[in-house]
Amino acid sequence: MSAEEYLPIYHVPAPTLPTVVPFDSYDAYRGHYTPLIIDNGASHIRFGFSLDSKPHVAPNVVARYKERKSNQFVLLFGNGVDAESGAKGQTRTPWEGDVLLNFDALEHALDCAFITLGIDAPTIEHPVLMTERLASPLHSRALTSELMFEQYGVPSLTYCVDALMSFYYRYDQPQTPFVTDGLVISFNTASTSVIPVLGGKGILSQAKRIPWGTLQCTEYLLKLIQLKYHSFPTRVTNTQASWMLHSFCKFAPDYQSALRSLQDPYAMRAGARVIQFPFTVQAAEEKTEDELARIAERRKEQGKKLQEIAARNRTEKLVQKENDLQYLLNLRENRSDNKREWQNALLDEGFEDDAALDETIKKLEQDLKKARKKEVEGQDEPTEEPTFTLIDVPDADLDEDGLKEKKKQKLLKAGFEARARARREKEKEREEREAEERREEEERENDFKGWAGRLRRDQEAIMNRIKERERRKAALSDRKSAVAQARMKNIASLAADDRVPKKKRKAGAEDMFGANDEDWAIYRKINTAALSSDEEDDIQQLRVIEGKLLVHDPTFTTEDTHASRTAARSALLSSFRPQYPPGDAAGAARIHLNAERWRVCETYFAPSMAGIDAAGIGEVLQTVLARFPQDEKARLVKNVFLTGCPSQFPGLPDRIYSALRPILPPEMHLGSVQCAQDPLRDAWRGMAAFANKGEFRKVAITRTDYEELGGEWIKKWWGGNWNYAE
Numbered sequence: 209m210s211a212e213e214y215l216p217i218y219h220v221p222a223p224t225l226p227t228v229v230p231f232d233s234y235d236a237y238r239g240h241y242t243p244l245i246i247d248n249g250a251s252h253i254r255f256g257f258s259l260d261s262k263p264h265v266a267p268n269v270v271a272r273y274k275e276r277k278s279n280q281f282v283l284l285f286g287n288g289v290d291a292e293s294g295a296k297g298q299t300r301t302p303w304e305g306d307v308l309l310n311f312d313a314l315e316h317a318l319d320c321a322f323i324t325l326g327i328d329a330p331t332i333e334h335p336v337l338m339t340e341r342l343a344s345p346l347h348s349r350a351l352t353s354e355l356m357f358e359q360y361g362v363p364s365l366t367y368c369v370d371a372l373m374s375f376y377y378r379y380d381q382p383q384t385p386f387v388t389d390g391l392v393i394s395f396n397t398a399s400t401s402v403i404p405v406l407g408g409k410g411i412l413s414q415a416k417r418i419p420w421g422t423l424q425c426t427e428y429l430l431k432l433i434q435l436k437y438h439s440f441p442t443r444v445t446n447t448q449a450s451w452m453l454h455s456f457c458k459f460a461p462d463y464q465s466a467l468r469s470l471q472d473p474y475a476m477r478a479g480a481r482v483i484q485f486p487f488t489v490q491a492a493e494e495k496t497e498d499e500l501a502r503i504a505e506r507r508k509e510q511g512k513k514l515q516e517i518a519a520r521n522r523t524e525k526l527v528q529k530e531n532d533l534q535y536l537l538n539l540r541e542n543r544s545d546n547k548r549e550w551q552n553a554l555l556d557e558g559f560e561d562d563a564a565l566d567e568t569i570k571k572l573e574q575d576l577k578k579a580r581k582k583e584v585e586g587q588d589e590p591t592e593e594p595t596f597t598l599i600d601v602p603d604a605d606l607d608e609d610g611l612k613e614k615k616k617q618k619l620l621k622a623g624f625e626a627r628a629r630a631r632r633e634k635e636k637e638r639e640e641r642e643a644e645e646r647r648e649e650e651e652r653e654n655d656f657k658g659w660a661g662r663l664r665r666d667q668e669a670i671m672n673r674i675k676e677r678e679r680r681k682a683a684l685s686d687r688k689s690a691v692a693q694a695r696m697k698n699i700a701s702l703a704a705d706d707r708v709p710k711k712k713r714k715a716g717a718e719d720m721f722g723a724n725d726e727d728w729a730i731y732r733k734i735n736t737a738a739l740s741s742d743e744e745d746d747i748q749q750l751r752v753i754e755g756k757l758l759v760h761d762p763t764f765t766t767e768d769t770h771a772s773r774t775a776a777r778s779a780l781l782s783s784f785r786p787q788y789p790p791g792d793a794a795g796a797a798r799i800h801l802n803a804e805r806w807r808v809c810e811t812y813f814a815p816s817m818a819g820i821d822a823a824g825i826g827e828v829l830q831t832v833l834a835r836f837p838q839d840e841k842a843r844l845v846k847n848v849f850l851t852g853c854p855s856q857f858p859g860l861p862d863r864i865y866s867a868l869r870p871i872l873p874p875e876m877h878l879g880s881v882q883c884a885q886d887p888l889r890d891a892w893r894g895m896a897a898f899a900n901k902g903e904f905r906k907v908a909i910t911r912t913d914y915e916e917l918g919g920e921w922i923k924k925w926w927g928g929n930w931n932y933a934e
Contacts, residue, residue, distance in 0.1 A: 223447075248338060250301070250398055258896040259896075270317055283319075285316065308352065318360070333363065335899070336362045338365065340352070350920045362911075364908035369403070371401060371891070372392065375392050376894040376897070389407070390405045393848070399418065399419055402416050421854075422853065436799075452801065457805050457808050459863040460863070470802065476780065479802050480783070485798070487793045601614065660764075666749075674750075809860075825867065833872075838873075845876065850884065852884075853888060856887060907927075
């Protein structure tokens, strides 16, 4: 079933060229000292005056790009970086993970922000309210203060935590009852924080942060896609992976139950999302009917020639094997009574002892038996033996054409005799098979339970052998596995074959690989593509056994067959990653997201799934709540607030609820889990609302404070990075 028959296909959005952002008019704010609000996020920067209805939002990236036409450097900011493909390699962001470090990039971003706001004064004559990360390093704060006071000459500067300002805006609305207690969970770009709030103050001494955010989720999703589609024809970018993360990934209230439900192929298909990437269809070269007819005739002639060559080669090999078998049988019959002479004769022929000779004879007999059986199948019985007139004629009495015809007649006679022997052996096998069927029928009638048990054991043994071969093939695809390394050792030992002296090897002597029968076993170990004869025999024998059980054993159904078990597994695999036919360019450029949709989001609660040695959100919540008495804990869990763009992922409130409920006493009430209405702008709006109140002036750091106390110093207030320990 194709993906189009049961799922809609989502197309990767094409990159859009940035539009020109008009500059704001600065006249309304000139000389009024209106607070300037800057939400400096790791992915986006939001800026504007506190009286604005909404802020400017732009990606927090800059690029210093040298334009070829003018041969001058151009500074690109935000969406403008996408305007030049060559500028993407020069992209820089002020943040390194969750720490503000690149202050050159921050200065360029602030320059572009102030220009967009229309500020044309030599200095920024407005109080500034700016965000910083939870537990921001003093070094970052000092350099940011130095930049704002020394470079831009701001009159005052105030730092706040974005998560607390988003919480403040959510519960400081006229239509919403004001809440002073709660548990804030902030999902940032490179980290996730849990901040308890009591009495309107953030208890930052008990706050916790884990090093996992949307940046790591995007990278993890990209790795899963690359692992699943290792030969994908199109490069999947981080931007596309981020779009898939925010568009299709979701949280499962119970991750283990969600995985168990995906064991059903139908559930796997229903939960999948198909993403179509751009592709190019190659135009097929059309041929005329005459050309197609000539090509078909040419292929037919080539096929006949190949069949003739293959038949001649098979006959020659068959004659050679018969001669070898006859020679070894004569050698065994003419065995000398002298042990030393017999041992020397065996060594001269390449055998260590009698067992090696008998094993070789047995293998030759089996090979001849199979070859004769294949040769006889599909051929009619000859009415009379053909005549070969030149076989008994001496070579001296024949010319060149006669010698060729004599050689041909020898091959034809050998083939005729081989087919005759094969027919006799086939008849003998048929008689033996009929006798075996009679014995088996008697066993089934006398001891049905034992007969069925024996066949079932044989079936399991064969299926285990087939499974072991598949496991070996899968291990050979990994070059670091023990099986692959043993294969390479065998190849290396063959390359250093000591059966040819070094002098002869340098002189180009013929390789001796294949001279001994043991070389075939080595070849089968190093050959990973060819289907072995043992595997063919096992499959044929498995079909016979399962056919008998299906006919005679009522407890054995089609679901117990190897094909049914393999089909069930194949159905699950095909649902996980459907296989499109060769030449389907559209299907080859599709990505099916199914289990990854829940797995990527679950890493917030189990970062170890992605190889990160850190606690998950559930463990952090338990650690934070354990440090409060029961009455304060009850106040915290009455109001759980989620902020940050990942808070909009479907299923997150239910997942947080299922993580909190088991760690709380049964009698303790757990309130509803609320999400920020607009996580991209709510923190800025909360900052703007706070800056318009009189309390803002009391917590600001003036230039005098900066010169006396240094850039690391901040005032103690409820929304800043101050440790409320009392």
